[in-house]
Amino acid sequence: MSNDQKLPIVSVKWQKSLYENIEIDTSNPPAVFKMQLFSLTGVPPERQKIMGFKGGLLKDDADWDAVGIKDGMKVTMMGTADKVPEAPTAAQTFVEDLPEEEQDVTGMSKYGAGLENLGNTCYMNSTVQCLYAVPELRESLASVTASPNEPGAxxxxxxxxxxxxxxxxxxxxxPTQFLVCLRRMFPQFDQTNREGAHMQQDAEECWGALLTALKAQTPEIQKLFGVSTRAVLKCEELEGENVESMTINEVELMLKCNITSDVNHLGEGLALGFRGDREKTSETLGRSANFRGVAQIQALPPYLTVQMVRFFYKADVQQKAKILRKVTFPMLLDLFDFCTDDLKTELKAPRLAFKEAEDAKVGLSQKRQKLDSAANITTTTTIPASTKNSEADGDIEMVDNIAQYAGALTGRYELIGVLTHKGRSADSGHYVSWVKQNDGQWVQFDDDTMILRKEEEVLALSGGGDWHMAYLLLFKAQRCPMDIAETVAAAAVAAEKKEEAPAAAGGS
Structure with a gap:
């Protein structure tokens, strides 16, 4: 279809609703039109019966000219929308009585569901499974308004x-409808080989493209995944009094772990990724020059994505070759050393508060003054605790003070998802996801297959051979517990009773 040719606009009647001004791109098959209706009505394409075109019911692969598509025409759709899950009733329901697609024959449904491979779509399936582990992301999409003419929506x-x-x-x-939308929004994922089969794609490109598209629909994406960095770059050609520098502030949805022969651990690769050379215009020199510097984190997100940069373009074979080097990663990642001084100061008190809460759980609650002095916080208690009653007041102030850190970030991140690749090229091989569930159980999602895994099996995904190796890592921010004040207070009361017990026994 030429760029100046107007796309036909139709109206669709479904039940008591009339959807008007639906633009149809006739360069795409009717399956895409059905996906548009699915986004509007919630009726899956396989249940849609669309009448009003020539030849009877509209088929997924029908020719638009043959069915007589016209601008301004009105058609009718029949079909039942997906229902919102309802609370269980008292009546007992047997598995065999449920629809086949809802029968949990493996007992794994509490961990979600696998995704069918629709032809070299493991890169997409593994991406979706990892992002499904972010409940805030799922909640943010609930308010998105579907638009039949906007691919992003x-x-x-x-x-x-x-x-x-x-x-x-x-x-x-x-995931048929999602795949159709993804390919419509990003045609690179619709590439086929000489035989007409869809080609394997890079999971990192899919992950990045998907988050970029969703970010345009809801601001929550940047709030959930955006890492704010500040880089101070200095011109290499100028020194002393003539030194020229510039500050660059950026928000990245993904950090990079660069891999070289000297990198053995995630932290080393991240440090390498924060370094960078950029070619910028030098005002002093009046021309382009190389600026070098190191970026630091100035604001942390609730979720952190890290790419293990394992692929590079190999010109002689014209494909992305893979770096097989073993690079270990932790279950708990600490980003404190990568932060700006201001952010480090901001994190010190919550980090000590978290430790105090953890110590309190095992009866090792520490003095509150240690936290205050480390964070340079002035308490509101100014009267010396010279009596037993004043000491009690001081204890109350201690709890009130620590309560302000409830939910605060500590700068540490817990690993909750790993997207792995098995093979020698990003555009071939096989992608799989490994996701930590709410109960602490790790589950491997290999397309439609779900397998329970142990933590040591996940840590073994560090590379060094032809086995699955980590390509993308998903972390969740460690926060001070919301009940931190109650936890510390309970520990303090327990400690006081323990101290009073021997005294009472001695006076009896």
Whole structure:
């Protein structure tokens, strides 16, 4: 279709609703039109019966000219929308009485559902499974309004609907509508080989493209994943009094762990990734020059994504070759040393508060003054604790003070997802996701197959051979517990009773 040719606009009647001004791109098959209706009505394409075109019911692969598509025409759709999950009733329901797609024959439905491979789509499936582990992301998509003529909104709507089906289903879900929307928004994922089969794609490109598209639909994406960095760069050609520097502030949805022969651990690769040379215009020299510097984190997100930069373009074979080097990663990542001085100061008190809460749980609660002095915090208690009653007041102030850190970030991140690759090229091989569940259990999602895994099996995904190795890491921010004040107070009371017990025994 030429760029100046007007796309036909139709109206669709479904039940008591009339959806007007739906633009149809006739360069795409009717399956895409059905996906548009799915995003508007919630009726899956396989249940849609669309009448009003020539030849009877509209088929997924029908020719638009043959069915007589016209601008301004009105058609009718029949079909039942997906229902919102309802609270269970008292009546007992047997598995065999449920629809086949809702039967949990493996007992794994509490961990979500697998995704069917629709032809070299493991890169997409593994990406979706990792992002499904972020409940705030799923919640943010609930408010997205579907638009039949906006690919980004259609993709966000399809993601929302897919997440709902994954939560509800007892068996693997075919992500058909989501795949159609993804390829419509990003045609590079629609590439086919000489035989007409869809080609394997890079999971990192899919992850980045998806988050970028969703970010345009809801501001929550940047709030959830955005890492704010500040880099101070200095011109290499100028020194002494003539030194020229510039500050660059950026927000990245993904950090990079660069891999060289000297990198053995995630922290070393991250440090390398924060260094960078950039070519900028020097005002002093009046021309482009190389600026060098190191970026630091100035604001931390609730979730952190790290790419293990394992692939590079190899010109002689014209494909992305893989770096097999073993690079270990932790279950708990500490980013404190990568932060600006201001952020470090901001994190010190919550870090000590978290430690005090953890110590309190095992009866090792420490003096509150240690936290105050480390954070350079002035308490509101100015009267010396010279009596037993004043000491009690001081204890109350201690609890009130620590309560302000409830929910505060500590700068540490817990690993909750790993997207791995097995093979020698990013555009071939196989992608799999490993996701930590709310109960601490790790589950491997290999397309439609779900496998329980142990923590040591996840840590073994560090590379060094032809086995699955980590390509993308998803971390969740460690926070001070919301009940931190109650935890510390309870420990203090328990400690006081323990001290009073011997005294009472001695006076009897």
């Amino acid at each position: 259609a993709l966000a709507s399809a993601a929302r609907n897919l997440f709902v089906r994954m939560e509800k289903a007892g068996q693997a879900v075919p």
